Amino acid sequence: MATTPATTSTTTSTTNPATPPGPGASRGRLAEAERLLETLEHAKSIEEGQFSALGMLITDASLSSDEPALTALKDGLQWLHRTRYLDVPALDPDQREQRGRVLGLIDVAHWALRRMPSGLQLGLRPGGHAARFLVAVAARPGRSNRELAAELGTDDTEISRVGRRLLAAGVVWRRKEWRSNLWDITPRGRAYLSEIGLLPAPADGDAPSPSPAPSGPSRRGVDPDPAPPPRRHP
16 A cells, blocks of 8 residues: 655654664654644644554653653554544544554553553562672673573573563573573663662773783794894895
8 A cells, every 4th residue: 555755854863773862862852742642633634654654653652661751652643543533433544544553653652651660560579599699780781691501500590481481571682602691680680780770880990901912933933023023235
């Protein structure tokens, strides 16, 4: 089905998913969402560019744990669905397609809000394995199962079990490096630790030091830093 080309462009601010947004970024995203929803209130139809802007705003707000912006987007889209599609006796094909896309965005915003720190309801005990796991990964991302097991005083099986629970809650990421699982904290996890007062301060000593320059002969028996050859005089 043909879609209407976009005639208006809406700029969204992308946020680094590894860093929670500051208050200014959150306020800017909320204001942008409110402006877009106000534009849609007076528009006859939703254009393709506006659907793209809505999707990017919801994605950015979800990755950044921006609950006010997500709430405004969900409420605005629900109002839009009620006033534009719900009580209309007969919708044409384009309107039916737009209604489906609006409902899809409402669902995405709804589940993103359910996974916000305020809705996680993890109830982590400060001295428990799950809380200590999350604090350790926040202090130094990229830790392996073995490193976490040694720090928490447990075994790899318990670390895997706790990690799966935190992964399902959306507060950690897991990545593979060879045969090891490496764990990183998500912006949602950082926001949760900040909310319960367990977010560790960044430590300068956690950054890996650069490897020293090799000294001595290399594997092929060649001096890695040879002295310059003597000059030949004519």
